[in-house]
Amino acid sequence: MRKGLSIVVAGAVLALAAAPVWAHHAFAQEFDEKKPITLRGTVTKWELINPHSWIHMDVKGADGKVINWMVEGGSPNNLFRLGFTKDSLPPGTEIVVDGYQAKDGAYRAVGKDLTFPDGKRLFMGGSAPGSHGESER
Amino acid sequence: MTHRCLAAVVLTVAIVTLVAVPASAQALAAAKATGAAPSWTPPRTPDGVPDLQGFWTNATSIPLERPKGLGAKEFYTDEEAAQREKAAQEQAERTVGGRQTEPGTTADVHYDLSQFGLARAQSKSAVSKRTSLIVGPDGQIPPLLPEAQKRQADRTAANRGHQFDGPENRGLSERCILWPNEGPPMLQAGYNSNLQIVQGPGYVAILQEMIHDVRIIPTDGRPHVPSNIRQWMGDSRGHWEGNTLVVDTTNFTGRTAFRGSSENLHVIERFTRTDDDNIVYEFTVEDPSTWAKPWSAQVPMTKTPGPVYEYACQEGNYGMANILSGARATERAAEEAAAKKN
Numbered sequence: 001m002r003k004g005l006s007i008v009v010a011g012a013v014l015a016l017a018a019a020p021v022w023a024h025h026a027f028a029q030e031f032d033e034k035k036p037i038t039l040r041g042t043v044t045k046w047e048l049i050n051p052h053s054w055i056h057m058d059v060k061g062a063d064g065k066v067i068n069w070m071v072e073g074g075s076p077n078n079l080f081r082l083g084f085t086k087d088s089l090p091p092g093t094e095i096v097v098d099g100y101q102a103k104d105g106a107y108r109a110v111g112k113d114l115t116f117p118d119g120k121r122l123f124m125g126g127s128a129p130g131s132h133g134e135s136e137r
Numbered sequence: 138m139t140h141r142c143l144a145a146v147v148l149t150v151a152i153v154t155l156v157a158v159p160a161s162a163q164a165l166a167a168a169k170a171t172g173a174a175p176s177w178t179p180p181r182t183p184d185g186v187p188d189l190q191g192f193w194t195n196a197t198s199i200p201l202e203r204p205k206g207l208g209a210k211e212f213y214t215d216e217e218a219a220q221r222e223k224a225a226q227e228q229a230e231r232t233v234g235g236r237q238t239e240p241g242t243t244a245d246v247h248y249d250l251s252q253f254g255l256a257r258a259q260s261k262s263a264v265s266k267r268t269s270l271i272v273g274p275d276g277q278i279p280p281l282l283p284e285a286q287k288r289q290a291d292r293t294a295a296n297r298g299h300q301f302d303g304p305e306n307r308g309l310s311e312r313c314i315l316w317p318n319e320g321p322p323m324l325q326a327g328y329n330s331n332l333q334i335v336q337g338p339g340y341v342a343i344l345q346e347m348i349h350d351v352r353i354i355p356t357d358g359r360p361h362v363p364s365n366i367r368q369w370m371g372d373s374r375g376h377w378e379g380n381t382l383v384v385d386t387t388n389f390t391g392r393t394a395f396r397g398s399s400e401n402l403h404v405i406e407r408f409t410r411t412d413d414d415n416i417v418y419e420f421t422v423e424d425p426s427t428w429a430k431p432w433s434a435q436v437p438m439t440k441t442p443g444p445v446y447e448y449a450c451q452e453g454n455y456g457m458a459n460i461l462s463g464a465r466a467t468e469r470a471a472e473e474a475a476a477k478k479n
Contacts, residue, residue, distance in 0.1 A: 024450075025311045028243040029301075030459045036241060049453030051313065051348075053253070072456070074253030077329045077346065077446040082254045100246045103463030111248050123252050124233075 024051040027100075030072075031110045035101035039069055039109065040117070043093040048076040048086055055111065057095065071097050071111040079123060088123075095122060179380050179410045182336050186356075187380045189334045189341070189410055192443035195323065195418065195436055196262045196330035198225060203269030203276025211276065212266045232256050255328035263415070263437035270324075270434040272419075278432055281397050285427040289397055301464035304457055311457060313450035315369050315393065316348045321386045321404045322395070322420035324436065332438075333445045341375055341382060349448040354384055361387055367400060369393055382408040399426040414440040 041059035055071040076084075096115050102108040114122035180188040203210075213221060233256050238245040250256045269276040281289070299306050309315045318326035326347035333344045339357040344350075356375040364387075366372070372388035384406040391400040407419040416438040423431035 025456045025460060027248075028246045030456060030463050031246045032463075033241055033243050033246050047453070050448045051450045051454060052248075052456060054453075054455065073248045074250060074255050075329060075448070076253070077448065078254035078260065080446055081442075082259075099248075102459060104459070104466035106459075106462070108459065110246060111252075112245065113249060114252055121252065123254070 024075075027072075027110050030102060031100040031108075032103045033100060035103075037097075037099055037101045037109055039071070039097040039099075041069070041095070042091070043089055043095060044068060044091050046086065046089045048079075050075050050077070053079075055089070055095070055097075055114075057097070067107050069097075070108045071099065071114075072108070073111050073114070082123075084123060177412050184336075184338050186336070186377055187382070187410060188336065189382060189408055189416060190336050192331060192333050192441050192445060193416060193438040194261055194263060194325075194331050194441040195438045196257060196260055196325045197265065197270070197437055198257070198262060199265050199267050199270055199437075201270045201324065201434065202278060203271065207268050207276070209274040209276070210268055211272070211274070213268060215266075218266050233258055250328065257328070260328070260330070261439065261441050263439040265435075265437045267435065270436050272433050272435050275432075278396055279428040279430055282427060282429060285397050285399065288399065288426075289394075301461060303461070307457065307460070309392070311454075311460070313348060313454050315350075317395070318347055319345055319350055319370060320395065320420075321352070321371065321373065321384070321406055322422060322434070323406075323418070329446075329448065331441055331445050333443065341384075344445055346445045346448055348450045356382075361385075364388065367391075371402070371404065378407075380409060382406075384408070395422070397427055398422070398424045401426045 039057065039059045041057040043055060043057050045056040047054040047056070053073045053076045055073060057069050057071065058066050059069050060066050079088075094117050096117055097109065097111045098113040098115075099109040099111045116122060182188045182190070233251040238247070251259060254260075271277065296306055301307075304312055310317065316326060318324050318330070323332070323343075323345065326345075329346045331346040335342045335344070339355060341354045341356060343352040343354070345352075350370065352370060352373060354373045354375040356377065358376065359374065361374055362372045367388055367390040369390055370393070371386040373384050373386040375382055375384045377383070384404075386404040386406070387402075389395075389398070389400050389402045393400075393402070395402060402422065402424045405421045407417075409417045409419075411417055418436045418438050419433065420436075421431050421433040422428075
């Protein structure tokens with residue numbers, strides 16, 4: 001009986017794990033998996049818009065030239081619920097972005113991992129499973 | 138039973154349920170069935186009808202279709218629900234904050250949902266002991282009729298080779314026209330699965346955060362609009378049956394295509410508030426051009442803190458231009474490669 005129960009539950013939970021990533025669009029049509037990129041720089045603007053937020057950042061290349069990149073991220077709505085505001089990521093903040101560059105070669109990327117230089121995650125400060133996503137305001 | 142056999146069963150169940158939604162630890166925390174004591178009387182609006190107003194979420198860990206390995210089993214036992222909760226909690230902890238995809242693969246080209254608070258484990262969810270939202274022994278959407286399969290195949294064939302020609306060739310979601318969660322019938326979105334219900338004399342309005350469309354449902358007994366008027370979300374008319382709001386929707390466009398449906402889609406929804414914090418939302422869909430028989434589901438909705446934030450999809454949809462310019466770049470590269478060969 002117990003084994004039977006394990007099968008029922010394990011099967012159902014694995015089924016949950018098998019779910020595809022939900023996205024507004026297929027990112028692989030916009031960005032190139034063969035162009036992984038790491039950007040270190042400072043935030044110049046944070047567009048808190050839907051369907052996707054965009055972080056603009058200045059990145060200095062090896063030649064000393066500064067290039068302004070745009071980094072695509074997720075819908076900002078739940079960031080608001082978690083207490084983030086436009087002031088939470090002010091211009092001048094140093095960040096590191098690991099992601100993939102646009103297929104058309106423009107200075108755009110999808111931000112897979114967004115961290116501060118010390119490795120802390122950019123947005124998920126005190127939040128963890130169990131926070132229920134409820135506003136702290 | 139051997140471990141190998143167990144693994145095979147588990148794997149089979151996982152594979153056949155790719156449409157399942159991600160887990161939510163919270164959804165299972167209480168592991169109670171939706172539905173409350175029959176003695177509970179819902180509050181009334183000043184007009185004397187049941188008051189459904191407020192902010193609700195229909196996020197849930199329960200998949201629409203039942204994992205096939207569960208057969209006709211419609212509900213988990215308390216023990217199973219508790220075990221499922223524990224496993225889902227553990228899975229949620231792994232999901233939040235960790236890369237789940239292999240670098241350099243197509244699947245890896247995506248932002249991390251949990252960075253933006255969008256992983257399901259980070260939001261409140263409605264709970265149920267159901268094994269699938271679809272009710273009944275099948276727990277599955279009936280197979281598409283041959284004419285519905287042909288309709289889908291024709292549509293796909295017409296777009297083949299032209300998927301990236303222009304915005305018109307892209308899907309409704311990418312174009313910010315309609316998301317599959319909006320319905321009716323309404324289902325959870327991948328995230329931001331919040332809605333607000335507002336009532337006035339003779340009307341119920343439902344604002345869904347994804348993607349910020351409002352359903353305005355007259356409850357004054359007026360008939361549907363004429364059949365030559367077709368709308369993305371159909372034409373809804375409501376009435377009250379006891380404590381339940383019943384909404385009848387027809388006049389869909391053929392392009393709405395809910396799970397392969399045609400313009401003959403007919404949706405009946407039932408909203409019943411079962412206590413202060415919960416609404417049981419039931420729907421039945423029928424379409425003789427699509428399925429041989431109607432099918433029904435029961436979706437838990439639970440109270441969530443407001444507000445519902447704006448989701449102005451079209452205004453910020455840089456992705457559309459970027460996808461098309463990516464396609465042009467890919468075409469150019471292919472042309473250059475072909476020219477080099479010649």
